[in-house]
Amino acid sequence: MRLRAAFALILACAGCATYREDLYRGQRLYEDNQYERALAVWRVLETDSDSLSFNEQARYAYLRGMTDYRLGFRADSRHWLAVAKAIDQQHGGGLSPEWKQRLEESLDDLNKDVYGGSERFDKSRSTFKEHVKEAGDEGTPQKPNDGKCYANADCPEGYICDNKQCLKL
Numbered sequence: 592m593r594l595r596a597a598f599a600l601i602l603a604c605a606g607c608a609t610y611r612e613d614l615y616r617g618q619r620l621y622e623d624n625q626y627e628r629a630l631a632v633w634r635v636l637e638t639d640s641d642s643l644s645f646n647e648q649a650r651y652a653y654l655r656g657m658t659d660y661r662l663g664f665r666a667d668s669r670h671w672l673a674v675a676k677a678i679d680q681q682h683g684g685g686l687s688p689e690w691k692q693r694l695e696e697s698l699d700d701l702n703k704d705v706y707g708g709s710e711r712f713d714k715s716r717s718t719f720k721e722h723v724k725e726a727g728d729e730g731t732p733q734k735p736n737d738g739k740c741y742a743n744a745d746c747p748e749g750y751i752c753d754n755k756q757c758l759k760l
Contacts, residue, residue: 610642614651621654626661633658649678649685653694660697669701 617632633655640651656671672694679686686694739755740746746757 610636610639611647614643614647614654617658618650618654621658626658629654629658630662645678645682646685649675649682652678653686653690657693657697660701665701665704669698669705672698672701 613632613636617629617636620626620629620632633651636651637655640648643651652671652675656668656673656675659665659668659671675686676694676698679691740752740757741755743750743752746752749760750757751760752758
């Protein structure tokens with residue numbers, strides 16, 4: 592009976608070592624800028640990432656997120672970096688200070704995709720122009736001064752606005 596328990600323990604430790612080796616192999620590929628190959632390792636390791644220690648899980652999530660970031664998979668990157676941040680906050684020590692700083696900078700950039708940022712609105716190339724009527728202009732619609740209409744409400748009754756011109760129905 593003891594022999595079986597010892598054998599099971601050895602197999603369990605060997606399994607954890609394999610996952611740990613995959614983590615190190617993926618990290619080496621990431622550091623060698625072989626992001627596609629690193630991502631392949633991360634995807635295989637994903638289903639077994641719960642077998643890693645918390646510090647290793649934080650490293651896995653960080654490296655997976657940064658790999659996705661480098662490859663342009665921004666939504667996936669944001670997910671994995673947020674996971675890495677949460678694990679590191681709960682169980683500190685998995686990420687180096689340099690990695691934490693890079694994680695914060697990357698998450699800030701990725702969050703602008705979701706929540707927007709002041710730079711994005713300033714650099715907008717939108718050509719939309721809003722045309723509104725002043726309060727109290729409830730009377731019959733008048734043709735605009737510039738001869739163009741912008742909405743059906745700008746045209747007299749029985750007309751519609753088409754290509755900035757009032758056309759009879």
